[in-house]
Amino acid sequence: MKVSRRDLSLLLPALAAAPAAAQDKKMLTTKIFKYEDLPVKPNGQNKGRAVFDWETHAGSPVELHMTELGPGQAPHPPHQHVHEEVLMLRRGVLDVTVMGKTSQLTPGSVIYVGSNELHGWKNPGPEPCEYFVIALGKKG
16 A cells, blocks of 8 residues: 555644543543542532543543432432443442332442433432442443
């Protein structure tokens, strides 16, 4: 394959921009995230803690956040999205509805929610509950 100087002149700006674009993305590296150091974002009776929203070494987006829901609270109405989610319940109870089927989670329970599945959850208990959500894949 022959490459002309014109071809190179078109390719060089793209090659030069590639390292700069890669630096704009946060790549997930080994790091400790201490619970007590995570900023708390209150929302009424609920509290959120964003842990990270980065990419793996292979370029796959991954985001982790923690939520504490007050009694009778839901983080938002049922919804669906392209990315997948893994929810892990740390404490309390949580009613999880996926595609119209509701299950009650207890501490230590895990649920995987597939792409574009309608889902939502609510704390039915008298005490706050706390869970972790790992979002996998591109959002949008």
